[in-house]
Amino acid sequence: MFGDIVCVIDSATRFLIFVLLTVKTQICSGKSKILKEYHFKDFSIYSGNDVFDILLETIIEKSYTKVFVLADEQTEKYCLPLLNKYLFDIRLITITSGEQNKTLQTAEKIWSRLQQEEADKKAVLINLGGGVIGDIGGFCASTYKRGIDFINIPTTLLGMVDAAIGGKNAIDLNGIKNVIGTIKQPSMVFINPDFLKTLPKEDLLNGYAEMLKHGLILDAAYWQKLISISPWEINKIAPLINGSIKLKMQVVKKDPDEKSLRKILNFGHTIGHAIEAYSLKNDKKPLKHGEAVAIGMVAEAFLSKAKLNLTNKELRQISEVIINYFPRYSFRSILSPEIIRYMKQDKKNVDDAINFTLIKKIGKAGINFTCSESQITAALNYYDSL
Numbered sequence: 001m002f003g004d005i006v007c008v009i010d011s012a013t014r015f016l017i018f019v020l021l022t023v024k025t026q027i028c029s030g031k032s033k034i035l036k037e038y039h040f041k042d043f044s045i046y047s048g049n050d051v052f053d054i055l056l057e058t059i060i061e062k063s064y065t066k067v068f069v070l071a072d073e074q075t076e077k078y079c080l081p082l083l084n085k086y087l088f089d090i091r092l093i094t095i096t097s098g099e100q101n102k103t104l105q106t107a108e109k110i111w112s113r114l115q116q117e118e119a120d121k122k123a124v125l126i127n128l129g130g131g132v133i134g135d136i137g138g139f140c141a142s143t144y145k146r147g148i149d150f151i152n153i154p155t156t157l158l159g160m161v162d163a164a165i166g167g168k169n170a171i172d173l174n175g176i177k178n179v180i181g182t183i184k185q186p187s188m189v190f191i192n193p194d195f196l197k198t199l200p201k202e203d204l205l206n207g208y209a210e211m212l213k214h215g216l217i218l219d220a221a222y223w224q225k226l227i228s229i230s231p232w233e234i235n236k237i238a239p240l241i242n243g244s245i246k247l248k249m250q251v252v253k254k255d256p257d258e259k260s261l262r263k264i265l266n267f268g269h270t271i272g273h274a275i276e277a278y279s280l281k282n283d284k285k286p287l288k289h290g291e292a293v294a295i296g297m298v299a300e301a302f303l304s305k306a307k308l309n310l311t312n313k314e315l316r317q318i319s320e321v322i323i324n325y326f327p328r329y330s331f332r333s334i335l336s337p338e339i340i341r342y343m344k345q346d347k348k349n350v351d352d353a354i355n356f357t358l359i360k361k362i363g364k365a366g367i368n369f370t371c372s373e374s375q376i377t378a379a380l381n382y383y384d385s386l
């Protein structure tokens with residue numbers, strides 16, 4: 001399950017490597033530098049096709065004692081080769097891909113590997129992968145020796161527009177999503193859309209769901225831009241990634257610990273997480289996170305109409321966009337109490353009330369709504385009826 005290691009170097013050699021690599025990266029990265037930078041109190045996000053020069057400089061500057069890279073078998077194959085052009089003397093930790101592995105057992109293996117390799121407080125973990133790698137890697141790094149630095153390099157669209165930014169790190173427990181976790185920001189995030197070239201179509205769709213959510217809760221014009229393109233046109237989707245980063249970070253900056261405002265990012269997730277957990281337990285090919293959130297957004301748009309008078313026209317538009325692109329899931333054979341049982345375990349709930357973020361209109365969200373079980377059942381039936 002786990003991969004290999006290379007060597008340790010002293011600081012003089014490190015400097016020499018820096019000089020050589022600076023020359024090397026300038027040769028391999030070529031001319032055009034498209035770079036967007038976002039700086040926050042404790043960390044920075046760099047986005048563009050040429051961000052890894054900065055990664056290399058950072059690693060040298062920070063004098064990390066050891067550099068670990070966490071990958072899964074896909075990102076080791078498709079993404080590590082690009083990173084390897086910029087970094088060496090890394091220690092690779094490989095885990096098996098998939099939500100089923102975002103568990104305590106996998107976390108224990110990552111911690112053990114850090115320990116075996118004698119990672120100290122000045123070691124850094126680079127999370128190279130999608131949301132699963134980012135979530136579990138961030139969780140392991142933020143708890144190992146009470147916290148070491150970690151850097152996120154998202155390689156899925158969902159990771160780039162959402163999971164890698166915002167500092168939420170977690171693992172699932174007994175099939176319930178993200179029950180154990182931390183909120184700690186990565187030291188840096190490097191977003192390189194070139195990784196999208198090898199991403200399967202269904203994973204592009206997965207990220208598109210979270211982008212749609214950003215439009216629905218915060219920015220009607222962004223929603224309109226998104227629905228005017230297809231999620232599979234990488235050359236059209238890639239320039240919109242920065243739109244999602246800006247929208248998400250403007251929320252996270254104001255409320256990093258999700259005391260209030262940040263809850264708006266949970267639109268579609270109360271029902272979505274429950275469906276995702278149900279599917280993970282019961283389906284041979286479980287729904288992906290974004291697919292489940294897309295269903296959740298249709299159902300929660302229905303609840304938004306019931307509770308906040310979202311117009312019929314907007315409910316219809318949201319439903320049509322999602323039904324048009326995302327695979328169908330049928331609730332006819334599933335008892336809604338089963339889904340509601342999962343919702344009751346949602347960490348956002350207080351007392352027994354199931355907590356929802358709903359939208360007043362496209363581009364404007366409200367938080368802390370409760371809905372009855374019969375309203376939730378009606379919302380699932382509405383999705384089924386489309």
Ligand SMILES: NC(=O)c1ccc[n+]([C@@H]2O[C@H](COP(=O)([O-])OP(=O)(O)OC[C@H]3O[C@@H](n4cnc5c(N)ncnc54)[C@H](O)[C@@H]3O)[C@@H](O)[C@H]2O)c1
Binds near residue numbers: 073164289
């Ligand atoms: N922390 C947060 O704020 C946050 C936000 C949203 C979602 N999430 C979490 O993110 C997870 C879902 O993330 P995801 O959708 O990225 O799934 P994922 O991490 O499972 O990746 C999807 C698949 O794509 C493969 N892959 C990754 N990059 C690739 C590439 N460039 N080329 C080819 N294959 C590649 C992976 O190996 C995997 O098989 C869920 O666990 C969800 O709870 C977290």
